[in-house]
Amino acid sequence: MNAMQYKITLPNDYDMSLIRTRVEENGTKTDNFKGLLFKAYLISENADGAISNTYSPLYVWEDSYRMSQFIFEGFYDTIIHDFGWQSIQIGIPLRISLPEHFKEACYLLEKTVMIHQNSSLLSVPKELSKLLSTLPQSDLGELIVYNPDKWQATVFKFYAKKPIKGDAALYEILHISSK
Template sequence: MVGMQYKVILPKNYDMGIIRKRVQDNGHKTDGFPGLNFKAYLITEAEKYENLYNSYAPLYLWNNYQGMNKFIFDGFYDNILESFGWQQINIGVPLSINLEKDFNKSRYVVEYAGNIPESKSLIKTPFNSINQYVKNTEKCLGNLLIYNPDKWGYSQFSFYQEKPKIDSVDHLTVYEVLHVSQ
């Protein structure tokens, strides 16, 4: 499996209705895409949920590299290039995945981004838990922990149907989910 995300940072005055319409019109096109476990169409809006910027930041979990390669190199990613220009695609390896059967009903995602500290052993690597910042963790529809040994960073994603109650914390982003393709 491979995790993939690109974050298109948009101006604070950008009309996010454009992204909402884009996903409404085209989100279904990745439903059933070969090799795709899921794609969550994520956005942030400036000053909403304490976010600092507007963004379009889809999150993918690929079952295999062939599906990801097809998406990137067979013209599908060209829509991003045409609309938003060259984007850095962040790639990571899933360390843990737990998705409930109702996962596709997710409407919010909380991401905690952290760093893996240098150490003599990785056996007991400390990954901070989103649970310490989210008040209603029992309503979680799934968790995904992706790490990148190239950058020694990780992101933990937790999925919710209702907006979670969170404590404000650095390295925490709250996304709205516009569509989930599986």
């Protein structure tokens, strides 16, 4: 299983209704996409207190083969064409809990932390799970991914109502595609 996300930072005066329309018109194209566990179409807006306007889709793939097909067989080319070359962050899911009704989520909190150098990694999963508890409670799902290349982990939690973000990044979910 693999997670991927690209974060497209848009100008502060960018008309975010363009992204909303884009997702409204095209979001369902990834519904039931082969090998895709889910894709959350995420945006943040500086008008809502975010640091910048962003479009930041989050994907979880069943395997790297399907993710590679998406990237290299033309599907990702739309992003390159419309927004330019973007770095894709790749993560390995450590914990994933998505109830059937997780598609009801309208918001997502994201918090990234460093995995500090240590003589053992045995306690890391437990420490990352504790990090989940520092975010507001949610019954719509959670995901922890890690990247050993950067020694970072990212915690994602899904919400039906807008949570208090604290020091986490808050995104609005425009659509969730899944099986």
